Amino acid sequence: MGNDGGTDWLGQSGKTRYSVWSLVRNALAYHQDWQRAWRAPEPKAEYDVIVVGGGGHGLATAYYLASVHGITNVAVLEKGWLGGGNTGRNTTIIRSNYLWDESAAIYEHALKLWEGLSQELNFNVMFSQRGVLTLAHSEHELRQMTRRVEAIRLNGIDSEVKTPAQIKEIVPIINTDPTIRYPVMGGFFQQRGGTARHDAVAWGYARAADALGVDIIQNCEVTAIHRDGGRVTGVETTKGTIKAKKVACVASGHSGLLAGMAGVRLPVESRPLQALVSEPIKPICDTVIMSNAVHMYVSQSDKGELVMGAGTDAFNSFGQRGSLPVIEHMLAAAVELYPIFSRLRVLRTWGGIVDTCPDASPIISKTEVDGLYFNCGWGTGGFKATPGSGHVFADLVARDEPNDIAGPFSLKRFEGGYLIDEHGAAGVAH
């Protein structure tokens, strides 16, 4: 165990490249010699950049700081364990079918990075372009959806409107009876969308960032943000004071708390987003199906569980727990749409604390405090953006200027009024 040797693959910490040969070699050695995926260093006294939050977005930020911008004196501070927050609680759906040009730019940027991510990270993130089908349950919803499809296509992103008969072909288990409570009136499909393995995304970025020299420090909670004359100087943590030239916060539901430590206020509200999985069954559903009207999205994991997402609790909360009324509301519609689900048992339910923004679009922004940056407000749909979010946020932190993709998502939009209203595409009401 703990073999840190082997051939270089990214040049620094001597990691063995994962391949079929390493698999065979380790199989013959009874899997006793797999090297650890990343180090567990003690924090240094000072870093160029501290990333607060060791979820997918934070780890991706650290990875791109190192790989694209050559900034390797970086620490990722995580108060719990890697990917233990919303990275481990989401329903893993990936798509880029948003209405506005600004959203299309960032979500499509992310989707293109997803398409090469396993190769880039040398870690199988199990990205599966199984398609994402969004249902319309009323004539008006279908009309609105058709308009959105036109906007999406004008941005060069794949999407097509489907009839109920075509939907039945894609999803044979769906009930297209027009007399049910939420009848299938049509829908639209993005074939390039799909799912990825959420843990693998965190682990893949962590391993690749670590190989480039990034320190990943778990069980290290930030308790204060130090400033001197309007400039950030470091953070106070449960492992002591750590100095930093720049602090990049990527803490989803807890972003508002971090901002408050530096006297910055964010227009986000924290709500639990509900999800559940069923017991595992044989393959019955090879795509992702979403329904905004009933706040339901479902896909089948490779283990066979149906992964189902519901809405958020109706009130602000930091309690990371399942909420029966929200789940019951979603399941009532789900069993009518998919009668085959009615005999399945729920395996477990949970809630993740999401930070919802007034316009259902994220915040990727500088703040009034020099050297303090926030990437938050992804609300109910941040997982899909993980690579793109980390990529443009690293660029903002490195250059202290937003690029064309990140620019529209500045905090300043709430003062100037240039909101990017994506309530329709967000999938879950805020």
Place this chain on the structure above:
Amino acid sequence: MLMIRCPWCGEREETEFHYGGEAHKLRPLNADALSDREWSEYLFLNHNPKGVYLERWSHARGCRRWFNMVRDTVTSEIIEIYPMGSLPSSPEGKAAYESNWRRQTAAEANAKGEAASSEGDGA
């Protein structure tokens, strides 16, 4: 499931209620006197504490009347329920009211008809 004691109807399940967000958020009387930044503070910023929160609720599927509530956002414990237009009386509620940054905003001063706003001084 929260069990909420409506002051008029008694204890009911949370699904009978509508959430109204932050309580004691006063609408500025003279919005023209506020800068864009101060107006956006009123419009978009809500207090989002991890802990004691003062919020508005309405018994939407019951008597349809509004009331205020002091609730802990981590444990979901309901500490106090009190009428619209009044301030909390529990120690937790009083402390949460006083410590909310909104008490210092130009928008709140404007709503109470107090000192005129100064450009950019939203803190």
